[in-house]
Amino acid sequence: MRLRRCLIVPAVAAVLAFPAAHAADITQTRDGVTLTYQDPSGSTNAEVRDRIIATFFSAYPRERADFHPAAPSSVHIVMDPSYDGVAYVGEKEKAATITINPRWLEKHPNDTDLVTHEAMHIVQGYPGYASEQAPSWLVEGIADYARDVYGVDNAAGGWALPAQVKAEHKVDTGYRVTGAFLKWSEAEHPGLVEALDGALRKGSYTPALWKQRTGNDLAALWEAYVAQRAGGKQA
Ligand SMILES: [Zn+2]
Incomplete structure (x- = not known):
């Protein structure tokens, strides 16, 4: 995909x-x-x-x-x-x-x-792919975030965002792993995904955007996500 x-x-x-x-x-x-x-x-x-x-x-x-x-x-x-x-x-x-x-x-x-x-x-329609301005893990994470939000019948296809964070999951794993992180992050910081998408489309995305929008840099935000999932609070 x-x-x-x-x-x-x-x-x-x-x-x-x-x-x-x-x-x-x-x-x-x-x-x-x-x-x-x-x-x-x-x-x-x-x-x-x-x-x-x-x-x-x-x-x-x-x-x-x-x-x-x-x-x-x-x-x-x-x-x-x-x-x-x-x-x-x-x-x-x-x-x-x-x-x-x-x-x-x-x-x-x-x-x-x-x-x-x-x-x-x-x-x-981003101007690049697998580049600094459009990292593939984020592009694919947003696409799977959208699959979760707009999908017609993901359950029938046996498809779901992971409810648990496994040891091998990283923020830049991409696809469903990043999609689940984006879903949680969007719930905590409404408008985040739209802001990421807009910056990616303009070619102006940098990791600093996470801090601007959430108050946390990307690594800290991922840690907060992992900690909350580990505590059994699953969205
Ligand atoms: Zn894709």
Whole structure:
């Protein structure tokens, strides 16, 4: 579920590669957002497809409204069996695109809220990734924080933020571990995640922002989180 900014196989080439099964694209517009769903190889059944589309429309317009109303109003979802990861976001033919490995969904048909995570990456639209101004642990932590907040049915997918802090968990573990920390931090300091997201988008994020917003530097805030979880107070 990593964010990539590379161009891969253009959609038109994918269609040519699977001429026998080129199901028509599905285009729907809701809440000011247009989604084009493409499954050129006919990989995914209608039931999963409909849940993917419904999950997108449940999550993305709200994520966009809450964090970045200027985020793209047109999004593509492409089912691509040649991709061997889970899902990623990138631009294809100038359209913000979520590419999904249909074989993952075949094995995990209830993990449709992976779309909620990926859609948040489109909302993020940060100018970098895995850089000082946009550390990957924080970018992925925010995406999983959003999956928790905006997800349709994370429980069905067996997905949850961890309720306990394990010894191997660090603030920069990323994904769910950082997402759970962000959820706790946001409850303690409302507006924190929005401030982090805004600074990341402007390219102005520095670790000093934690201290400015919470009174604690990042390490101290993590320690306070760990201490509260260890005390049995679980959000
Ligand atoms: Zn991600």
